[in-house]
Amino acid sequence: MTRTSRWVLSALLAAIALTGTFVGGTAGTVVAHAALQSSTPVANSVLEQGPPQIVLQFDEGIEAGLASITLFDGEVHQIGLGKPVAGSDANSVTATVPELGEGVYAVIWRVTSVDGHVVDGGFSFQVGKGAGGDGQALIDQARRGVRAAPAVRFWYGVARYVGYLSVVALLGAGWWITQGGAALARLAGRRWRQLPLVAAVLLVLSSVAAFLFFGAEAVAGSLSDAFSPSVWGDVAGTRTGALLLGRVGLAVALVALVGVHRRLPQGTLVPVAFVIGLCTLYTFSAVGHPNTLHPAPVWIAVDLFHLAAIAIWLGGLIAFALLPRAALADDAGAQLAKRFSRWALIAVPVVVATGGALTWKLNRGLDGITDTDWGREVLIKVALVAVLLAIAGRSRFLLRRRSAASMRYTVWGEALIGLVIVGVAASIVSLPPEQPIRAQSYAEELAATNGLIALVSLGPGHVGSNEIHINLTPPGGSLAPVAGMTARVALPDGGIPESPVTLKQEGPNHYSGAVTFPRSGAWRLELIVQVTPSETQSLKAVVPIP
Known part of the structure; x- marks a missing residue:
């Protein structure tokens, strides 16, 4: 040579x-290509009793034999499920669920799409209206170790x-x-x-x-x-x-x-x-x-x-x-x-x-x-x-x-x-051709008929976890703190019922929390403000999630 x-x-x-x-x-x-289209139970839903099974529906075919579905309770303890099996079509997978008590739960899933790429994700739901907890924090803890x-x-x-x-x-x-x-x-x-x-x-x-x-x-x-x-x-x-x-x-x-x-x-x-x-x-x-x-x-x-x-x-x-x-x-x-x-x-x-x-x-x-x-x-x-x-x-x-x-x-x-x-x-x-998740932050001033004003800001404004802040001004500009407040979101056009938003009080008339949007659409946000022990006001808004 x-x-x-x-x-x-x-x-x-x-x-x-x-x-x-x-x-x-x-x-x-x-990042893999199959995307979760819908689930049973619905993400962020509040159920009177635990679901008999978890059903995941994707937007393209998946390899059901390689699917993994795990369920965690509020203490991040894994709950045994049935082996995932193919659902009603090539795009779905299901696993049976044992009887569940009240509390917040996180579903962590991982599937392989038909183009050979692996995708994983998670969502939370709640059993019993008296149960509480941060669903997104639970998901973050439970998702550790789900990738190769x-x-x-x-x-x-x-x-x-x-x-x-x-x-x-x-x-x-x-x-x-x-x-x-x-x-x-x-x-x-x-x-x-x-x-x-x-x-x-x-x-x-x-x-x-x-x-x-x-x-x-x-x-x-x-x-x-x-x-x-x-x-x-x-x-x-x-x-x-x-x-x-x-x-x-x-x-x-x-x-x-x-x-x-x-x-x-x-x-x-x-x-x-x-x-x-x-x-x-x-x-x-x-x-x-x-x-x-x-x-x-x-x-x-x-x-x-x-x-x-x-x-x-x-x-x-x-x-x-x-x-x-x-x-x-x-x-x-x-x-x-x-x-x-x-x-x-x-x-x-x-x-x-x-x-x-x-x-x-x-x-x-x-x-x-x-x-x-x-x-x-x-x-x-x-x-x-x-x-x-x-x-x-x-x-x-x-x-x-x-x-x-x-x-x-x-x-x-x-x-x-x-x-x-x-x-x-x-x-x-190895790369997905899909467009990245787009974000559209939301800020709006809502007013009730009695003069109550709520300044709502939500970000980053995309599918997944978002942070919400609500600052209230009682009627007449009073600085007196309101008695309390709750919030809930729903996607009527997508068939997703109302689910609560976990809020915590940051200060007088200032509340914050995390809200997870499992899919894009025009989400309905409702604030229920207990102005006084005897007076309740409801403020509604539509939050667009691209």
Whole structure:
């Protein structure tokens, strides 16, 4: 190996390592995609008696076999529930509840959506009107420890990146290496010939790792849970787990095919490699974002074309980056470079068109695309592709006006940027395309007929926990403190009944508390003020939660 070739190989390996570390690091902040749509009991509800079961309804399909529902009482003691089972449809899960006494309770849940992402959350409810307590504080205490260890998410991200890189190198670079012929392979050297085998082995290892770490993440476990046979059994029964196991089997088949490809006629090798390769790419598309779109088969197919075009283009760049100058100067190398250039002219528009269509569908247009990590990384990927296309234009100019050997340095640059693009693509898969929760703080002055004034402020004004402050001015501007006050909220349009807001007195005529809004909508807020022991006033307002 020449000194220059060693530098190129070192640069490629460094790019792989750095990008893999980046992808693993971003995996630690993954937010999943399924969102809780409704629940029984309703969040913040007050019940006369405990519910016979907990039912969670989500906005997309979930893996019921990996669902976790836990119930905590006001002392943060866990209450035993029945094993979560699938509900009335693929979007719901339910668990039976034992008899409950009066008090505040917190439901903490964790599910895996059909696109392989894990989401968790919680809500509180109350049994008995005489019971009291801070539901949000209970949720905060009970939710500790419901997510996988950071090391699990890091290595799952690395496995995902290596999986994407190896499938691109195997199907893309491997294809172009086999098309070069035996004479070019002899000129290219051993490392060039062994690239498909190395990529196939890496695909096997990364697929096994993805299955193991997906299981550990789904059960909110540690690295040791990745090697637990019981976790394997739970994961294997899910759609995502089955696809990952299928990828392992297909990767093993590709290792075998690479090992015997020289002994197979082209008429047999090409169709077999095409079918196995297509099925392998399907396992990537079917566990990602396209699986949550409708109709799912159409968008999975669009993503499949996207990945196939990336493999042909970026995989070819990896192969040509490892090709020595002598091989590029040879007639066989020059002819292969020209064939690749023609194919790239087809693959690049496919990459752009399918990528653009997926982005438009997932983001529901382009509005607010910079508001999410997913959108920002998509824009980074677009910028990198633009740079890559500019360099590719220079490579094509050199190929047509000079020689294949003259474009060697530009091909190196293209390959390095291509590795980073694959890393960004692997990171994008782990991020939710949904817009972030928007907040709209609320401040309003309410007046009763007798002259009572209430200044209400609520923030941050979003789905989830909010802080409310109420300052009262009794009739006539009196400074005399009121006898007491209570508050309640409801969402009539959403079928959510009235639930109390826990308030505490901060000072004369100043009350504060926490209120949780489980969903967006026009919430009705009612204040019941005991002005004097004999006089009660009610003030009502509508609080919009985006």
